[in-house]
Amino acid sequence: MKERPILMSAPMVLATLREIDPKLQTRRVVKMNSHHQIEQRDDGTNWPWMYDGDRDADSWMTCPYGQPGDLLWVRETFFAWGRWETRFSAKKGRDEWHFIDMTMESGMAYLYAASGEQPQPMGGKRHLGGVTPKWWKRPAIHMPRVASRITLEVTGVRVERLQDISEADALAEGVRLLGSGQMWTAGGVYDAHFTIPSLSAHSAGCGRASTVPAHGMQTPGSGRSSSNDWSSHEPPAQVTSVCHHDPRRDACQSDRTLATAKAHA
Structure with a gap:
Protein backbone atom coordinates (compact mmCIF):
# COMPACT_ATOMS: atom_id res chain seq x y z
CA MET A 1 0.00 0.00 0.00
CA ARG A 75 -4.18 18.69 -0.44
CA GLU A 76 -6.34 21.82 -0.18
CA THR A 77 -5.81 25.52 0.48
CA PHE A 78 -5.16 25.94 4.21
CA PHE A 79 -3.97 28.30 6.93
CA ALA A 80 -0.77 27.67 8.89
CA TRP A 81 0.72 29.54 11.85
CA GLY A 82 4.29 30.60 11.19
CA ARG A 83 6.71 33.16 9.89
CA TRP A 84 8.94 33.87 6.90
CA GLU A 85 12.71 34.05 6.67
CA THR A 86 15.19 34.49 3.84
CA ARG A 87 17.76 31.89 2.86
CA PHE A 88 20.49 32.20 0.30
CA SER A 89 20.04 29.98 -2.75
CA ALA A 90 23.42 28.99 -4.19
CA LYS A 91 21.66 27.70 -7.30
CA LYS A 92 19.92 31.01 -8.00
CA GLY A 93 22.60 33.20 -6.46
CA ARG A 94 20.14 35.22 -4.36
CA ASP A 95 18.08 35.17 -1.18
CA GLU A 96 14.70 33.45 -1.28
CA TRP A 97 11.77 33.54 1.11
CA HIS A 98 11.00 30.34 3.02
CA PHE A 99 7.94 29.76 5.20
CA ILE A 100 8.59 28.34 8.67
CA ASP A 101 5.54 26.31 9.71
CA MET A 102 5.11 26.65 13.48
CA THR A 103 1.54 25.36 13.73
CA MET A 104 2.23 22.11 15.54
CA GLU A 105 4.98 23.36 17.85
CA SER A 106 2.77 26.29 18.87
CA GLY A 107 -0.12 24.01 19.81
CA MET A 108 -2.26 25.42 17.01
CA ALA A 109 -4.56 23.55 14.61
CA TYR A 110 -4.41 23.86 10.84
CA LEU A 111 -7.43 25.64 9.39
CA TYR A 112 -9.02 25.30 5.94
CA ALA A 113 -10.14 27.87 3.40
CA ALA A 114 -12.91 25.61 2.06
CA SER A 115 -14.56 25.71 5.49
CA GLY A 116 -14.71 29.50 5.37
CA GLU A 117 -12.32 30.01 8.27
CA GLN A 118 -10.59 33.40 8.58
CA PRO A 119 -8.08 33.21 11.46
CA GLN A 120 -6.58 36.30 13.03
CA PRO A 121 -4.05 37.84 13.04
CA MET A 122 -3.50 37.19 9.33
CA GLY A 123 -0.25 37.81 7.55
CA GLY A 124 -0.24 40.07 4.50
CA LYS A 125 2.99 40.74 2.64
CA ARG A 126 5.81 38.49 3.79
CA HIS A 127 8.40 41.23 3.36
CA LEU A 128 6.33 43.52 5.60
CA GLY A 129 6.41 41.98 9.04
CA GLY A 130 6.60 38.41 7.82
CA VAL A 131 9.15 37.52 10.48
CA THR A 132 6.48 37.82 13.20
CA PRO A 133 4.43 34.61 13.66
CA LYS A 134 0.93 34.97 12.23
CA TRP A 135 -1.64 32.98 10.29
CA TRP A 136 -0.75 32.63 6.62
CA LYS A 137 -2.92 31.37 3.79
CA ARG A 138 -0.98 28.61 2.06
CA PRO A 139 -1.56 27.09 -1.40
CA ALA A 140 -2.77 23.47 -1.55
CA ILE A 141 0.45 22.34 -3.25
CA HIS A 142 2.40 23.28 -0.10
CA MET A 143 0.18 21.36 2.34
CA PRO A 144 2.21 18.90 4.45
CA ARG A 145 0.85 15.42 5.12
CA VAL A 146 0.17 16.20 8.78
CA ALA A 147 -2.20 19.02 7.81
Whole structure:
Protein backbone atom coordinates (compact mmCIF):
# COMPACT_ATOMS: atom_id res chain seq x y z
CA MET A 1 0.00 0.00 0.00
CA LYS A 2 1.29 3.44 -0.97
CA GLU A 3 0.19 6.94 -0.06
CA ARG A 4 0.07 9.76 -2.59
CA PRO A 5 -1.15 13.37 -2.42
CA ILE A 6 -3.99 14.60 -4.63
CA LEU A 7 -5.04 18.23 -5.10
CA MET A 8 -8.65 19.28 -4.64
CA SER A 9 -10.29 22.67 -5.06
CA ALA A 10 -12.58 24.07 -2.37
CA PRO A 11 -15.81 22.94 -4.13
CA MET A 12 -14.36 19.42 -4.48
CA VAL A 13 -13.44 19.34 -0.79
CA LEU A 14 -16.89 20.50 0.31
CA ALA A 15 -18.58 17.99 -1.98
CA THR A 16 -16.41 15.22 -0.54
CA LEU A 17 -17.13 16.19 3.06
CA ARG A 18 -20.87 16.68 2.85
CA GLU A 19 -23.12 14.08 4.46
CA ILE A 20 -25.86 13.97 1.81
CA ASP A 21 -24.96 12.96 -1.77
CA PRO A 22 -21.18 13.28 -1.23
CA LYS A 23 -18.63 13.28 -4.01
CA LEU A 24 -17.75 9.63 -4.76
CA GLN A 25 -15.54 9.95 -7.84
CA THR A 26 -12.83 12.19 -9.21
CA ARG A 27 -11.57 12.53 -12.78
CA ARG A 28 -8.04 13.46 -13.80
CA VAL A 29 -6.40 13.85 -17.21
CA VAL A 30 -4.50 10.84 -18.51
CA LYS A 31 -1.21 12.37 -19.67
CA MET A 32 -0.13 10.34 -22.67
CA ASN A 33 2.85 10.99 -24.92
CA SER A 34 2.98 10.53 -28.70
CA HIS A 35 3.81 6.82 -28.27
CA HIS A 36 0.76 6.01 -26.16
CA GLN A 37 -2.54 4.78 -27.47
CA ILE A 38 -5.66 3.33 -25.90
CA GLU A 39 -5.84 -0.44 -26.28
CA GLN A 40 -8.08 -3.16 -24.95
CA ARG A 41 -6.81 -5.55 -22.31
CA ASP A 42 -7.68 -9.20 -21.85
CA ASP A 43 -10.49 -8.31 -19.46
CA GLY A 44 -12.13 -6.10 -22.10
CA THR A 45 -11.30 -2.78 -20.45
CA ASN A 46 -9.42 0.07 -22.12
CA TRP A 47 -6.07 1.30 -20.88
CA PRO A 48 -3.14 3.40 -22.22
CA TRP A 49 -0.52 1.20 -23.88
CA MET A 50 2.84 2.01 -25.48
CA TYR A 51 5.21 0.20 -27.82
CA ASP A 52 8.89 1.10 -27.58
CA GLY A 53 10.45 0.39 -30.98
CA ASP A 54 13.99 1.05 -29.75
CA ARG A 55 13.73 -1.70 -27.16
CA ASP A 56 11.17 -3.76 -29.05
CA ALA A 57 9.04 -3.85 -25.92
CA ASP A 58 5.53 -2.79 -24.97
CA SER A 59 4.04 -1.74 -21.65
CA TRP A 60 0.85 -0.58 -20.00
CA MET A 61 0.81 2.86 -18.41
CA THR A 62 0.99 2.92 -14.60
CA CYS A 63 -1.79 4.94 -13.01
CA PRO A 64 -0.19 7.88 -11.13
CA TYR A 65 -2.99 7.71 -8.57
CA GLY A 66 -2.21 4.17 -7.54
CA GLN A 67 -4.20 0.96 -7.48
CA PRO A 68 -6.92 -0.49 -5.24
CA GLY A 69 -5.80 -0.42 -1.64
CA ASP A 70 -3.57 2.63 -2.03
CA LEU A 71 -4.35 5.85 -0.18
CA LEU A 72 -4.74 9.38 -1.48
CA TRP A 73 -4.42 12.24 1.01
CA VAL A 74 -6.08 15.44 -0.09
CA ARG A 75 -4.18 18.69 -0.44
CA GLU A 76 -6.34 21.82 -0.18
CA THR A 77 -5.81 25.52 0.48
CA PHE A 78 -5.16 25.94 4.21
CA PHE A 79 -3.97 28.30 6.93
CA ALA A 80 -0.77 27.67 8.89
CA TRP A 81 0.72 29.54 11.85
CA GLY A 82 4.29 30.60 11.19
CA ARG A 83 6.71 33.16 9.89
CA TRP A 84 8.94 33.87 6.90
CA GLU A 85 12.71 34.05 6.67
CA THR A 86 15.19 34.49 3.84
CA ARG A 87 17.76 31.89 2.86
CA PHE A 88 20.49 32.20 0.30
CA SER A 89 20.04 29.98 -2.75
CA ALA A 90 23.42 28.99 -4.19
CA LYS A 91 21.66 27.70 -7.30
CA LYS A 92 19.92 31.01 -8.00
CA GLY A 93 22.60 33.20 -6.46
CA ARG A 94 20.14 35.22 -4.36
CA ASP A 95 18.08 35.17 -1.18
CA GLU A 96 14.70 33.45 -1.28
CA TRP A 97 11.77 33.54 1.11
CA HIS A 98 11.00 30.34 3.02
CA PHE A 99 7.94 29.76 5.20
CA ILE A 100 8.59 28.34 8.67
CA ASP A 101 5.54 26.31 9.71
CA MET A 102 5.11 26.65 13.48
CA THR A 103 1.54 25.36 13.73
CA MET A 104 2.23 22.11 15.54
CA GLU A 105 4.98 23.36 17.85
CA SER A 106 2.77 26.29 18.87
CA GLY A 107 -0.12 24.01 19.81
CA MET A 108 -2.26 25.42 17.01
CA ALA A 109 -4.56 23.55 14.61
CA TYR A 110 -4.41 23.86 10.84
CA LEU A 111 -7.43 25.64 9.39
CA TYR A 112 -9.02 25.30 5.94
CA ALA A 113 -10.14 27.87 3.40
CA ALA A 114 -12.91 25.61 2.06
CA SER A 115 -14.56 25.71 5.49
CA GLY A 116 -14.71 29.50 5.37
CA GLU A 117 -12.32 30.01 8.27
CA GLN A 118 -10.59 33.40 8.58
CA PRO A 119 -8.08 33.21 11.46
CA GLN A 120 -6.58 36.30 13.03
CA PRO A 121 -4.05 37.84 13.04
CA MET A 122 -3.50 37.19 9.33
CA GLY A 123 -0.25 37.81 7.55
CA GLY A 124 -0.24 40.07 4.50
CA LYS A 125 2.99 40.74 2.64
CA ARG A 126 5.81 38.49 3.79
CA HIS A 127 8.40 41.23 3.36
CA LEU A 128 6.33 43.52 5.60
CA GLY A 129 6.41 41.98 9.04
CA GLY A 130 6.60 38.41 7.82
CA VAL A 131 9.15 37.52 10.48
CA THR A 132 6.48 37.82 13.20
CA PRO A 133 4.43 34.61 13.66
CA LYS A 134 0.93 34.97 12.23
CA TRP A 135 -1.64 32.98 10.29
CA TRP A 136 -0.75 32.63 6.62
CA LYS A 137 -2.92 31.37 3.79
CA ARG A 138 -0.98 28.61 2.06
CA PRO A 139 -1.56 27.09 -1.40
CA ALA A 140 -2.77 23.47 -1.55
CA ILE A 141 0.45 22.34 -3.25
CA HIS A 142 2.40 23.28 -0.10
CA MET A 143 0.18 21.36 2.34
CA PRO A 144 2.21 18.90 4.45
CA ARG A 145 0.85 15.42 5.12
CA VAL A 146 0.17 16.20 8.78
CA ALA A 147 -2.20 19.02 7.81
CA SER A 148 -4.42 16.91 5.54
CA ARG A 149 -7.89 16.22 6.94
CA ILE A 150 -9.10 13.83 4.24
CA THR A 151 -7.58 10.47 3.35
CA LEU A 152 -9.18 8.34 0.63
CA GLU A 153 -8.65 4.70 -0.21
CA VAL A 154 -8.57 3.79 -3.90
CA THR A 155 -10.85 0.83 -4.54
CA GLY A 156 -10.84 0.86 -8.34
CA VAL A 157 -9.47 2.60 -11.43
CA ARG A 158 -10.75 2.86 -15.00
CA VAL A 159 -10.02 4.88 -18.12
CA GLU A 160 -12.78 6.39 -20.23
CA ARG A 161 -13.62 9.32 -22.50
CA LEU A 162 -14.62 12.41 -20.56
CA GLN A 163 -17.74 12.77 -22.72
CA ASP A 164 -18.84 9.23 -21.83
CA ILE A 165 -19.70 10.20 -18.29
CA SER A 166 -23.13 8.90 -17.27
CA GLU A 167 -25.71 10.76 -15.22
CA ALA A 168 -25.00 8.44 -12.30
CA ASP A 169 -21.27 9.17 -12.54
CA ALA A 170 -21.95 12.91 -12.77
CA LEU A 171 -23.89 12.69 -9.52
CA ALA A 172 -21.06 10.62 -8.01
CA GLU A 173 -18.69 13.45 -9.04
CA GLY A 174 -20.56 15.70 -6.63
CA VAL A 175 -22.89 17.39 -9.11
CA ARG A 176 -26.36 18.08 -7.73
CA LEU A 177 -29.72 18.09 -9.50
CA LEU A 178 -31.80 21.25 -9.59
CA GLY A 179 -35.52 21.01 -9.01
CA SER A 180 -36.08 21.13 -12.77
CA GLY A 181 -33.95 18.00 -13.20
CA GLN A 182 -31.04 19.94 -14.68
CA MET A 183 -27.59 19.25 -13.29
CA TRP A 184 -25.74 21.88 -11.36
CA THR A 185 -22.16 22.09 -10.18
CA ALA A 186 -20.51 24.39 -7.66
CA GLY A 187 -17.76 25.63 -9.98
CA GLY A 188 -14.96 23.12 -9.88
CA VAL A 189 -16.39 19.64 -9.71
CA TYR A 190 -15.86 19.16 -13.45
CA ASP A 191 -12.24 20.29 -13.76
CA ALA A 192 -10.87 16.76 -14.02
CA HIS A 193 -10.41 13.72 -16.19
CA PHE A 194 -8.60 10.56 -14.78
CA THR A 195 -11.30 8.29 -13.45
CA ILE A 196 -10.40 6.40 -10.34
CA PRO A 197 -13.51 4.40 -9.48
CA SER A 198 -13.94 3.88 -5.81
CA LEU A 199 -12.23 5.60 -2.95
CA SER A 200 -13.30 5.32 0.65
CA ALA A 201 -12.69 7.98 3.26
CA HIS A 202 -10.29 7.13 6.06
CA SER A 203 -9.72 8.87 9.34
CA ALA A 204 -6.31 10.27 10.11
CA GLY A 205 -5.81 9.21 13.69
CA CYS A 206 -9.45 8.28 14.39
CA GLY A 207 -9.01 4.54 14.09
CA ARG A 208 -12.09 3.87 11.97
CA ALA A 209 -12.51 3.45 8.26
CA SER A 210 -14.64 1.50 5.83
CA THR A 211 -14.37 0.55 2.20
CA VAL A 212 -16.89 0.19 -0.58
CA PRO A 213 -17.02 -2.37 -3.41
CA ALA A 214 -14.90 -1.48 -6.40
CA HIS A 215 -16.62 0.01 -9.40
CA GLY A 216 -15.38 -0.18 -12.95
CA MET A 217 -11.90 -1.08 -14.02
CA GLN A 218 -9.14 -2.08 -11.66
CA THR A 219 -5.39 -1.75 -12.22
CA PRO A 220 -3.61 -2.53 -15.51
CA GLY A 221 -3.47 -6.21 -16.37
CA SER A 222 -1.73 -8.21 -19.05
CA GLY A 223 -2.82 -8.63 -22.61
CA ARG A 224 -4.20 -6.17 -25.14
CA SER A 225 -6.37 -6.06 -28.20
CA SER A 226 -6.34 -3.44 -30.92
CA SER A 227 -9.96 -4.08 -31.82
CA ASN A 228 -11.50 -0.96 -30.29
CA ASP A 229 -12.83 2.36 -31.52
CA TRP A 230 -10.37 4.54 -29.62
CA SER A 231 -8.25 6.73 -31.87
CA SER A 232 -4.57 6.95 -31.00
CA HIS A 233 -4.59 10.48 -32.40
CA GLU A 234 -7.11 11.91 -29.96
CA PRO A 235 -5.83 14.46 -27.43
CA PRO A 236 -5.23 13.15 -23.89
CA ALA A 237 -7.96 15.43 -22.55
CA GLN A 238 -10.50 13.14 -24.22
CA VAL A 239 -9.49 10.26 -21.97
CA THR A 240 -10.37 10.00 -18.32
CA SER A 241 -9.46 7.92 -15.36
CA VAL A 242 -12.01 7.81 -12.53
CA CYS A 243 -11.69 7.56 -8.70
CA HIS A 244 -14.60 6.55 -6.49
CA HIS A 245 -14.82 6.97 -2.77
CA ASP A 246 -17.34 6.79 0.05
CA PRO A 247 -16.73 9.90 2.18
CA ARG A 248 -19.76 9.57 4.46
CA ARG A 249 -18.21 10.34 7.76
CA ASP A 250 -18.23 12.41 10.91
CA ALA A 251 -15.90 15.32 11.47
CA CYS A 252 -13.44 14.44 14.20
CA GLN A 253 -10.32 15.85 15.77
CA SER A 254 -7.11 14.39 17.08
CA ASP A 255 -5.19 15.46 20.19
CA ARG A 256 -3.82 18.42 18.29
CA THR A 257 -7.28 19.29 16.95
CA LEU A 258 -6.36 18.37 13.39
CA ALA A 259 -9.62 17.98 11.54
CA THR A 260 -10.00 14.60 9.85
CA ALA A 261 -12.62 12.51 8.14
CA LYS A 262 -13.78 9.01 8.94
CA ALA A 263 -16.18 6.70 7.16
CA HIS A 264 -19.21 5.10 8.74
CA ALA A 265 -19.22 1.32 8.84
